[in-house]
Structure formats: C-alpha cells, structure tokens
Amino acid sequence: MKFSFLISCISFFLISLQLSAQETTLQLASQNYIEVMGESKIELEPNQIFINIRFKNYMAKVNKDVSLEKALFEQLNELKIDLTKQLEIRYDPNHLNANSKLMSSENTAKVELTQLRKNYIVQLGSAVEAEQLINSLKKNKDIVFELERIDHTNLESFKSKVQQEAIKEAKAKAEELTSAIGQSIRKASLIREIESATSSEPSKNVFISAQYPNGIDHTPEKSFQKIILEAKYLVRFDLHWN
Structure with a gap:
C-alpha cells in the first residue's frame, strides 16, 4: 500500500515536471522578441x-x-x-x-x-x-x-543626439545577444523612454576656485560644472528565426 502510494507520488511529480518543461518551451517559442535597455550620456561645457x-x-x-x-x-x-x-x-x-x-x-x-x-x-x-x-x-x-x-546654445540638438545614441546602443546590444544564439533582430516594435534628464543647475561652490585659488585647481573651465544630458530607453525588437 505504501509502495503504491510512493509510486503514485513519483509519477505525479514526473508528469508535473514534464508539463512544466513543455509550458516553458512553449512560452519561449511564442516570445518572438527581445527587450534591451540602451543608455547614453553627454557632458557639455557651458557656452x-x-x-x-x-x-x-x-x-x-x-x-x-x-x-x-x-x-x-x-x-x-x-x-x-x-x-x-x-x-x-x-x-x-x-x-x-x-x-x-x-x-x-x-x-x-x-x-x-x-x-x-x-x-x-x-x-x-x-x-x-x-x-x-x-x-x-x-x-x-x-x-x-x-x-x-x-x-548651451545647442542644448536641444544635443538632447536629441543623446536620445538617438541611447536607442543605437540598445540596437547594438540586441544584435550582439541574438547573434550568440544564432538569431537576428528585425524591426523595433516598442521604444519606451525610461529616463531623460538634464543637469545644469548652478552649484553653490561654483565660485570656489575664484575666491580661494589656492584651495583647488584654478583652471577656469573647472570652476563651472558641466551640463550633463542623460537618456535611457527600453527597446523591443522582433526576432528573426534563422
């Protein structure tokens, strides 16, 4: 009796494991896309x-x-x-x-x-x-x-550039990953902006080198913080089965 019960439990476990594996296989086969994150950053000297x-x-x-x-x-x-x-x-x-x-x-x-x-x-x-x-x-x-x-006089142009570079990085990353498994990407089916930031707030210490030249590097360009542009995009590419 106990032996029969044990056999039944083992059989149930093996069947469940097989079904789970089939479900995973079906899920992978039905997911014909890859999602990757692309990031870019540009630092500008203020003019x-x-x-x-x-x-x-x-x-x-x-x-x-x-x-x-x-x-x-x-x-x-x-x-x-x-x-x-x-x-x-x-x-x-x-x-x-x-x-x-x-x-x-x-x-x-x-x-x-x-x-x-x-x-x-x-x-x-x-x-x-x-x-x-x-x-x-x-x-x-x-x-x-x-x-x-x-x-910066060309700030908007650089904003557009940093966004494009983030998307290009996502594409390059997707191509590299899919080539490792013998696949390739097709068109992008989703482009989602995750982050787009511009940091150009004046620092409270921006005049420190002018006021205390012996305290830090007195190079004028280092007296002012740079304008930092950042962009991050999630891009989904359809897969091509080779």
Whole structure:
C-alpha cells in the first residue's frame, strides 16, 4: 500500500515536471522578441554663463544708486562686455529703496520701477570670460554677485543626439545577444523612454576656485560644472528565426 502510494507520488511529480518543461518551451517559442535597455550620456561645457550682480545696500538713495550703477557699467566696459547685448536689468519687486512710497489703490500696492532694487544679469560666452568678470567684481566692495544659471546654445540638438545614441546602443546590444544564439533582430516594435534628464543647475561652490585659488585647481573651465544630458530607453525588437 505504501509502495503504491510512493509510486503514485513519483509519477505525479514526473508528469508535473514534464508539463512544466513543455509550458516553458512553449512560452519561449511564442516570445518572438527581445527587450534591451540602451543608455547614453553627454557632458557639455557651458557656452552661456549668466552672473547676477546687485548692490549690497539696496536701501540706499536713488542718487547713490545711479553713481554706483555708472561705476559698474564702466567696470563692465573695461572687460569689453557689450552692455546692449550682454546685460539685462531686472527689477526686484520684493525689495524697495529707502525712499520708496507705496500708493494704495483698492488694497493694491503700486511702486514705480525706479524705486525697486535692480539685478544686473551679465551673459558670458565661456568660463574664461566669467572668471575674468568674477576677479574684477571681487574688487568692487559695493556689490554682491552669484551664478544665475548655465546653458548651451545647442542644448536641444544635443538632447536629441543623446536620445538617438541611447536607442543605437540598445540596437547594438540586441544584435550582439541574438547573434550568440544564432538569431537576428528585425524591426523595433516598442521604444519606451525610461529616463531623460538634464543637469545644469548652478552649484553653490561654483565660485570656489575664484575666491580661494589656492584651495583647488584654478583652471577656469573647472570652476563651472558641466551640463550633463542623460537618456535611457527600453527597446523591443522582433526576432528573426534563422
């Protein structure tokens, strides 16, 4: 009795194992595609560097602001900076000069532009130019400055390139894998973007080499972080049975 029960259990196990193997074989045979991941990364030297300059004492009188502004413009001119093309003046509504007068109309405050603090945004084309400006601005005790942002004139073109390179890498990977088992790929039946990122946020330490030249490498290009473009795609290719 026990022997018969044992034989039955073994037979059931062998049948189950055989069915499982058949199911796996059928599943592999019916899966006529391969999915692979492709990744790409590009690092760009920024060719648009924006530096925000403002006066330390924004509560100063307008007359003094005018004289400070004139001195700043002269300082920028000495560096061959085109004020008509490379300088943008923005008014900061969150800060007023000392002589500002708020005029209330239906609980709405109205302020003249001349009463607002100014931000002077200077655009440079290279890290070398930015370094020269930084060293000059450090001599002006009436101002503070910070990195506004970094950018690249052909950023969109490079974004497209990094996406294409990720898909090309996926294709190359699929061809390599399928050739190992005597197969080849056909057309792509699915292209899914998994990740597409652009890192160009200005670093808080971006001016460290200008302020402390003995602390780190003082090469201008290394003073500014690069713009990093990344792309990751999942691509499905149909298989061709040779």
